[in-house]
Amino acid sequence: MNNGAKEKTMKxxxxxxxxxxxxxxxxxxxxxxxxxxxxxxxxxxxxxxxxAGINKRMLYHYFGSKEDLYVEVLRFNYEKIYTLSKNAxxxxxxxxxxxxxxVRAYFYFLAKNEDFVRLTSWEALNGxxxxxxxxxxxxxxxxxxxxxIIKDGIKxxxxxxxxxxxxxIVSVQALCLVYFNxxxxxxxxxxxxxxxxxxxxxxxxHILALIFDGIFSHEEE
Amino acid sequence: MNNGAKEKTMKxxxxxxxxxxxxxxxxxxxxxxxxxxxxxxxxxxxxxxxxAGINKRMLYHYFGSKEDLYVEVLRFNYEKIYTLSKNAxxxxxxxxxxxxxxVRAYFYFLAKNEDFVRLTSWEALNGxxxxxxxxxxxxxxxxxxxxxIIKDGIKxxxxxxxxxxxxxIVSVQALCLVYFNxxxxxxxxxxxxxxxxxxxxxxxxHILALIFDGIFSHEEE
Amino acid sequence: MNNGAKEKTMKxxxxxxxxxxxxxxxxxxxxxxxxxxxxxxxxxxxxxxxxAGINKRMLYHYFGSKEDLYVEVLRFNYEKIYTLSKNAxxxxxxxxxxxxxxVRAYFYFLAKNEDFVRLTSWEALNGxxxxxxxxxxxxxxxxxxxxxIIKDGIKxxxxxxxxxxxxxIVSVQALCLVYFNxxxxxxxxxxxxxxxxxxxxxxxxHILALIFDGIFSHEEE
Amino acid sequence: MNNGAKEKTMKxxxxxxxxxxxxxxxxxxxxxxxxxxxxxxxxxxxxxxxxAGINKRMLYHYFGSKEDLYVEVLRFNYEKIYTLSKNAxxxxxxxxxxxxxxVRAYFYFLAKNEDFVRLTSWEALNGxxxxxxxxxxxxxxxxxxxxxIIKDGIKxxxxxxxxxxxxxIVSVQALCLVYFNxxxxxxxxxxxxxxxxxxxxxxxxHILALIFDGIFSHEEE
DNA sequence: AATGAATGAGCTTTCATTCAT
DNA sequence: AATGAATGAAAGCTCATTCAT
Numbered sequence: 001m002n003n004g005a006k007e008k009t010m011k012x013x014x015x016x017x018x019x020x021x022x023x024x025x026x027x028x029x030x031x032x033x034x035x036x037x038x039x040x041x042x043x044x045x046x047x048x049x050x051x052a053g054i055n056k057r058m059l060y061h062y063f064g065s066k067e068d069l070y071v072e073v074l075r076f077n078y079e080k081i082y083t084l085s086k087n088a089x090x091x092x093x094x095x096x097x098x099x100x101x102x103v104r105a106y107f108y109f110l111a112k113n114e115d116f117v118r119l120t121s122w123e124a125l126n127g128x129x130x131x132x133x134x135x136x137x138x139x140x141x142x143x144x145x146x147x148x149i150i151k152d153g154i155k156x157x158x159x160x161x162x163x164x165x166x167x168x169i170v171s172v173q174a175l176c177l178v179y180f181n182x183x184x185x186x187x188x189x190x191x192x193x194x195x196x197x198x199x200x201x202x203x204x205x206h207i208l209a210l211i212f213d214g215i216f217s218h219e220e221e
Numbered sequence: 222m223n224n225g226a227k228e229k230t231m232k233x234x235x236x237x238x239x240x241x242x243x244x245x246x247x248x249x250x251x252x253x254x255x256x257x258x259x260x261x262x263x264x265x266x267x268x269x270x271x272x273a274g275i276n277k278r279m280l281y282h283y284f285g286s287k288e289d290l291y292v293e294v295l296r297f298n299y300e301k302i303y304t305l306s307k308n309a310x311x312x313x314x315x316x317x318x319x320x321x322x323x324v325r326a327y328f329y330f331l332a333k334n335e336d337f338v339r340l341t342s343w344e345a346l347n348g349x350x351x352x353x354x355x356x357x358x359x360x361x362x363x364x365x366x367x368x369x370i371i372k373d374g375i376k377x378x379x380x381x382x383x384x385x386x387x388x389x390i391v392s393v394q395a396l397c398l399v400y401f402n403x404x405x406x407x408x409x410x411x412x413x414x415x416x417x418x419x420x421x422x423x424x425x426x427h428i429l430a431l432i433f434d435g436i437f438s439h440e441e442e
Numbered sequence: 443m444n445n446g447a448k449e450k451t452m453k454x455x456x457x458x459x460x461x462x463x464x465x466x467x468x469x470x471x472x473x474x475x476x477x478x479x480x481x482x483x484x485x486x487x488x489x490x491x492x493x494a495g496i497n498k499r500m501l502y503h504y505f506g507s508k509e510d511l512y513v514e515v516l517r518f519n520y521e522k523i524y525t526l527s528k529n530a531x532x533x534x535x536x537x538x539x540x541x542x543x544x545v546r547a548y549f550y551f552l553a554k555n556e557d558f559v560r561l562t563s564w565e566a567l568n569g570x571x572x573x574x575x576x577x578x579x580x581x582x583x584x585x586x587x588x589x590x591i592i593k594d595g596i597k598x599x600x601x602x603x604x605x606x607x608x609x610x611i612v613s614v615q616a617l618c619l620v621y622f623n624x625x626x627x628x629x630x631x632x633x634x635x636x637x638x639x640x641x642x643x644x645x646x647x648h649i650l651a652l653i654f655d656g657i658f659s660h661e662e663e
Numbered sequence: 664m665n666n667g668a669k670e671k672t673m674k675x676x677x678x679x680x681x682x683x684x685x686x687x688x689x690x691x692x693x694x695x696x697x698x699x700x701x702x703x704x705x706x707x708x709x710x711x712x713x714x715a716g717i718n719k720r721m722l723y724h725y726f727g728s729k730e731d732l733y734v735e736v737l738r739f740n741y742e743k744i745y746t747l748s749k750n751a752x753x754x755x756x757x758x759x760x761x762x763x764x765x766v767r768a769y770f771y772f773l774a775k776n777e778d779f780v781r782l783t784s785w786e787a788l789n790g791x792x793x794x795x796x797x798x799x800x801x802x803x804x805x806x807x808x809x810x811x812i813i814k815d816g817i818k819x820x821x822x823x824x825x826x827x828x829x830x831x832i833v834s835v836q837a838l839c840l841v842y843f844n845x846x847x848x849x850x851x852x853x854x855x856x857x858x859x860x861x862x863x864x865x866x867x868x869h870i871l872a873l874i875f876d877g878i879f880s881h882e883e884e
Numbered sequence: 885a886a887t888g889a890a891t892g893a894g895c896t897t898t899c900a901t902t903c904a905t
Numbered sequence: 906a907a908t909g910a911a912t913g914a915a916a917g918c919t920c921a922t923t924c925a926t
Contacts (some may be wrong), residue, residue: 041262166410167427174399184348204318206388483704569847608852609869620837626790648830
C-alpha cells in the first residue's frame with residue numbers, strides 16, 4: 001500500500017499528485033506524534049485526522065486501516081535510524097574512538113527523536129508484532145553494526161576477547177534508551193532538566209565510562 | 222478500598238466474607254495478567270471478568286472503574302517488590318557482595334515476575350501517571366535502597382568516589398529490565414531460550430562484570 | 443402486601459415482629475424522601491436501602507419490587523391527606539368561614555408535606571398511572587369534600603349559582619399547589635424565603651382574595 | 664453547538680449540509696416527544712434514536728450526551744414561547760382586553776404544545792436545574808411581560824392598586840397550566856374530552872372570570 | 885482528490901433483582 | 906429476620922470504518 005501510493009505520486013508530477021503526497025506526509029507526521037504518545041490502542045483515528053487537518057476518509061484512502069497506518073508510521077520512523085547507521089558508523093583505527101562515536105551518535109539520535117523512542121517502546125510491549133512487518137530483523141540495525149565495531153575492537157586487542165558481543169549490544173542499547181524511556185519517572189531524582197545539553201552530556205559520559213572500564217582490557221590504566 | 226475489604230474479612234471468618242475476598246483476589250489476578258499483556262487501553266473489562274470467572278458487575282462493585290482497577294493492580298504488584306527490598310537488602314561488610322546480592326535479587330525478581338516488568342513498562346510510557354497514585358515516589362524503591370549500598374561501598378573505598386549514584390541506579394535498572402523488557406525482540410540473536418536458567422545466569426554475570434569493572438576502583442587488578 | 447405485613451405484626455407482639463414493622467417503616471420513610479426527590483425513574487433502590495439502613499434484600503422481602511414500593515409510598519402518603527379531610531372539613535353556618543378553613547387546611551398541609559407535593563406532581567406526569575392503584579378516584583379527596591363546601595355555599599346563596607364547581611376545585615388546587623410545586627422556579631421573583639411564615643400567609647390571603655372576590659356574589663361589597 | 668450546526672448549513676446550500684441539519688432536527692423532534700413523555704431519567708437514548716430514524720452515534724455527534732440533548736430540547740421548545748410573547752403581548756388601551764388577549768394566547772399556546780407543558784413540569788420537579796442553562800431567568804418570560812400588562816392596568820385604575828403582581832403572575836400561570844398538567848387526573852370529573860374546543864373555551868372563561876372579578880375594582884358592577 | 889454524514893459493533897458502566905447462607 | 910455476594914439485561918457512550926456526493 002505504501003508502495004502503491006508512492007508509485008501514484010511518481011506518475012503524476014502535476015499539482016494534484018503533489019497535494020496528495022503532501023496530505024500523505026501530514027497524516028504520517030500527525031500519526032507519528034499521536035501513536036508515539038498514546039500507542040496503537042490509545043490513539044484515535046479522529047484525533048490523527050483532525051491533527052493532520054484532513055478528512056478522515058483520506059486517511060483510509062492512503063493507508064487502508066488504523067493498523068496499516070501504524071505500520072507505515074513505524075516504517076517511516078525506522079528509516080530515519082537506518083540513515084544514521086549508514087552515515088555515522090565507519091571504522092577508524094582507534095577502537096575507543098569508534099565506540100564513542102557510535103554510542104554518541106545513537107544517544108543523540110534518541111535525544112532528538114523522542115517519538116522514535118516511544119514507538120520502539122510500544123513495539124517492545126507488542127513483542128515487535130508490527131515492527132516485524134517493517135524490519136525482518138526488528139531491533140535497531142544500528143546495534144548490529146555496533147556489533148561490528150566491537151568485533152573490530154577485539155581483533156585490535158582493545159576489547160577483552162571474552163566479551164559477549166550480543167550482551168554488550170543489548171546493554172548499550174539499554175543504557176541509552178532508558179534515559180529517555182523512563183525520563184519522566186527518574187526525573188524526580190534530579191533538579192536539572194534531564195534533556196538539557198549539560199545533563200545529556202553527563203549521561204553520555206556515564207555510559208561511556210561504564211562501558212569502557214568494563215569491556216576494555218585494563219592494561220592501559 | 223483494599224483495606225476496607227480486608228477488615229471485612231477479618232471480622233467474619235465464616236464463609237460469607239471470604240468469598241468476597243476471594244473474588245476480589247481473582248479479579249486482581251486476572252486483571253494483572255491482562256493489563257500486563259495489553260495495557261490499560263488494550264485490555265477489555267469483559268475479558269478480565271470472564272477470565273476471573275465472575276460477573277462484570279462485581280468488578281465494578283469492588284473496584285469502581287477500569288482505571289481504578291488498573292491502579293489497584295499496580296498497587297498489588299508493587300507491594301511484591303516492596304517486600305523484596307525489605308528482605309534482600311541488608312548491608313554486610315563486603316561491598317562487592319552487597320551489590321551482587323542486591324542485583325541478583327532484583328534481576329531474579331524480574332525474571333519471576335514478567336507481569337511486573339510489563340506493568341512497569343506500560344507505566345513508563347504513561348509517564349507514571351497511574352503509578353504515582355500508588356507510590357508517591359514512583360520508581361522501584363529497590364533502586365533507592367540500592368543507592369544506599371553504593372553509598373556504603375564508596376565509604377568503604379570499594380567504589381570510586383566520583384561515582385554518580387543516581388546514574389548508576391538508572392543504569393543497573395536498565396541493564397536488568399532490558400533483558401525481560403525487550404526479550405522477544407532480542408531473542409533472535411540467540412539460539413537458546415533467554416529465560417532458561419543458564420541464560421539468565423549468563424546475563425546476570427554480564428551485568429555484574431560490566432558494573433564492577435566500571436565502578437570499582439581498580440587497585441586490586 | 444401492605445395488609446399482609448400488618449397482620450403478621452399483629453400476631454407477633456414479641457421483639458421480632460416489632461423490629462420487622464420498624465424496618466418496614468424505615469424503608470417507607472426513606473423511599474418517600476427519595477422517590478419524592480427523584481421520581482420513580484430517578485430513584486435508586488440501593489440509595490433507598492442504604493438510607494433506610496437496611497439490607498436491600500429486605501426491601502424486596504417487604505415490598506416485592508421497586509414499582510410496588512413506589513405504590514406503597516403513594517398509599518402511605520395519601521393516607522395523610524385522608525386524615526386531613528376527615529378532620530378539617532366540617533360544615534359550619536358561615537360559608538366563607540367554611541371555604542377559608544378548608545383552603546387554609548389544604549394549603550398548610552402542602553406547606554408541611556413537601557414530599558406529598560412532589561409525589562403528586564410526579565404522579566401527574568405519570569397520568570396517575572400508579573396512584574390509581576391506591577386511590578380508585580385519584581385526585582386529592584380533599585377536593586371532593588371541598589366540592590361539598592362549595593355546593594353548600596351555593597345553597598346558602600353565598601356563592602354564585604352559576605359557579606362550575608369542578609372548575610373551582612381544579613383552580614383552588616392549582617392555586618395552592620403551584621406555590622410549592624414551582625417554588626424553586628418562582629423564588630427569584632422574591633427576596634424573602636417563600637416558605638417563611640409571613641410569605642405563606644401572604645400567599646394564602648392572595649388565594650382567598652382571588653377566590654372570594656370571584657366566586658361570591660358581590661352584594662355585600 | 665446549535666449555532667455551529669446552523670452556520671455550517673448556511674455555508675453549503677447544496678445537498679450535503681442540509682441532510683445534517685435535517686437529521687439534527689429529526690433528533691430534536693423525537694427527543695422532545697420522548698423526553699416530554701418520560702422525563703430525563705425515563706427516556707432512553709435508543710428509543711429516541713430509533714424514533715428519529717438515525718444512528719445512535721449521530722445523536723452523540725450532534726448533541727454530545729443525553730443531558731446535553733435534553734438541554735437543547737428545552738432551548739428548542741422555550742424558543743417557541745419566546746416567539747409567542749414577542750407577538751401577542753402589545754398593550755392596547757383597554758386593560759381588560761389586554762389581559763384577556765394575553766391569557767388567551769398563553770392558554771391556547773399550552774393547549775397546542777403539550778410537550779412544552781410536560782417539559783416545563785419535569786423541569787419544575789428538577790428545580791429548573793437544566794432550564795437554567797437555557798434561560799437565565801427560568802420561568803416563562805410570557806409571565807414577566809404579563810406583569811407589565813397588570814402594571815399598566817393598575818395605572819389605568821382598572822385593577823386594584825394593592826394587587827400583588829407577582830402573586831397574580833404565579834396564579835394565572837397555575838390556573839392555565841393545571842388544566843393540561845393534571846388533565847389525565849381530573850378528566851374523570853367530566854364526561855367531555857377536556858381538550859375539545861368547547862371545553863377549552865369553558866376553562867378559559869372560568870379562568871378569566873376568576874381573575875377579573877378578583878383583581879379588577881368592582882366599581883363598574 | 886476530497887468530504888460531511890452515517891453506521892454497527894463493541895465498549896464501559898448501571899441497575900433491579902435473586903441466590904446462598 | 907436478615908445479609909453479603911452475585912447476576913443478566915440493558916443503559917449510555919465510543920470507535921474504526923464506509924457511504925454518497
